[in-house]
Amino acid sequence: MSKYTAKYLEEKLAKELDAQYVQAVDESDGCGGKFSVVIVSDKFKGLKMLQKHRMVNSVLAEELKEIHAFSQKSYTPEEWEKVQQEKQ
Amino acid sequence: MAGLIRQVFRSNFTQRLPAALAQSHRFFSAEGNAPQTFTKEVLQKLVNTNKVVVFMKGNPEAPRCGFSNAVVQILRMHGVQYDAHDVLQSDELREKIKEFSEWPTIPQVFINGEFVGGCDILLQMHQSGDLIEELKKVGIESLLLQEANETDNKKEGK
Numbered sequence: 001m002s003k004y005t006a007k008y009l010e011e012k013l014a015k016e017l018d019a020q021y022v023q024a025v026d027e028s029d030g031c032g033g034k035f036s037v038v039i040v041s042d043k044f045k046g047l048k049m050l051q052k053h054r055m056v057n058s059v060l061a062e063e064l065k066e067i068h069a070f071s072q073k074s075y076t077p078e079e080w081e082k083v084q085q086e087k088q
Numbered sequence: 089m090a091g092l093i094r095q096v097f098r099s100n101f102t103q104r105l106p107a108a109l110a111q112s113h114r115f116f117s118a119e120g121n122a123p124q125t126f127t128k129e130v131l132q133k134l135v136n137t138n139k140v141v142v143f144m145k146g147n148p149e150a151p152r153c154g155f156s157n158a159v160v161q162i163l164r165m166h167g168v169q170y171d172a173h174d175v176l177q178s179d180e181l182r183e184k185i186k187e188f189s190e191w192p193t194i195p196q197v198f199i200n201g202e203f204v205g206g207c208d209i210l211l212q213m214h215q216s217g218d219l220i221e222e223l224k225k226v227g228i229e230s231l232l233l234q235e236a237n238e239t240d241n242k243k244e245g246k
Contacts (some may be wrong), residue, residue, distance in 0.1 A: 049212060050205050057192055064192040069155065071208050 002032040002066035009035060009063070016059045017041045020077060027069070034069035040080040049074075113163075113170045114138070115147045126184035135198040139226045140170035143185050144195040148172050155207035156195045162214045166223060167231025200226045 006024040014022045021040040028034035037056075044052045052074040057064060064070055075083060126134075135141045140163065146152030148160045163170055175182035175194050182194065189196055189203040197204045199222055204210065213219040220230045 049209055050203075053205060053209060054190070061192070068193075069153075070193060071155075073208070073212075 002063070004032050004035075004063055004067060006035065009037060009060070012063075013037065013039055013056070013059060017043050017055070019043075021080065033067060035067055036071040036073075038073045038075070040075050040077055042077060044074055044076045044079075113142075113148050113172050115149075115172050115174075126178075126181050126188075128188060131185060131188045132201070134171075134173070135203075136201040138169070138171040139200055139228060140168050140223075141198040141201075142170055142172045142195060143175055143181070144172055145174065145176050147174050152176060153194070155193075158207050159195045159197060159210055162210055162219070165214075165232060166219060166228075167234075168223065168228060199223070 006026040009024040010022045013019055013024070017039060019039050019041040022037065024035055024037040026032065026035055039056060043055065047055070053072060056072050056074055060067075060070075142159060142163070144151060144153070144156035144159060146156055148164075151157035151160050160172075173181065173185075175185065185194075185196060186192060189198075191203065191206065193206050195207055197206070197210050204213075204222070210219065213222065220233050223230050224233075
């Protein structure tokens with residue numbers, strides 16, 4: 001259980017990471033304990049995947065104490081474009 | 089989560105797993121370790137005990153969390169031998185390993201004593217092929233690579 005919502009996470013991540021795209025999905029059926037997020041930000045440039053994930057984890061350090069299941073995909077704008085193209 | 093597991097299982101390779109691989113890991117329950125003080129030094133030793141070391145919920149035969157299960161399935165596909173530690177057996181281990189790796193969630197995967205990431209990262213490494221490379225660096229040939237090579241050889245033989 002947590003007091004967090006997808007909207008709250010999106011707003012926080014967008015603000016703290018200057019993200020150009022954030023999508024958070026509450027997969028907990030409303031209890032707020034399980035989220036998956038996609039984040040696209042320039043701040044990820046030049047970082048390895050582990051470093052990107054660490055950056056996101058540090059922004060959500062407090063929240064992750066309560067959110068027990070958290071899945072993230074973190075992309076630079078360039079990587080995100082590629083991902084979008086592959087989907088088509 | 090269900091989607092994630094499905095993604096892992098979508099690989100054709102899962103269908104042809106040798107039964108012998110079922111015993112590919114050493115499983116440690118934290119209960120057996122005395123004294124139960126997981127200092128930095130103890131944890132460092134623990135992650136250096138095998139080339140691949142996993143901290144998970146449950147054990148590889150019976151993972152007790154979807155993310156831990158995904159890690160087990162991925163490593164199984166690659167035929168990796170690894171040490172598994174069940175953090176549900178010890179609250180202390182569960183907290184201390186998070187501090188040790190500065191990572192807030194379980195499962196956690198270490199290769200050659202170095203923290204690699206959790207489920208998301210391992211899954212992405214698996215999909216991108218990076219996992220095969222990382223394993224190669226520590227002298228482990230991925231089963232997927234072996235199978236790919238065998239297929240190539242057969243083709244050339246024709």
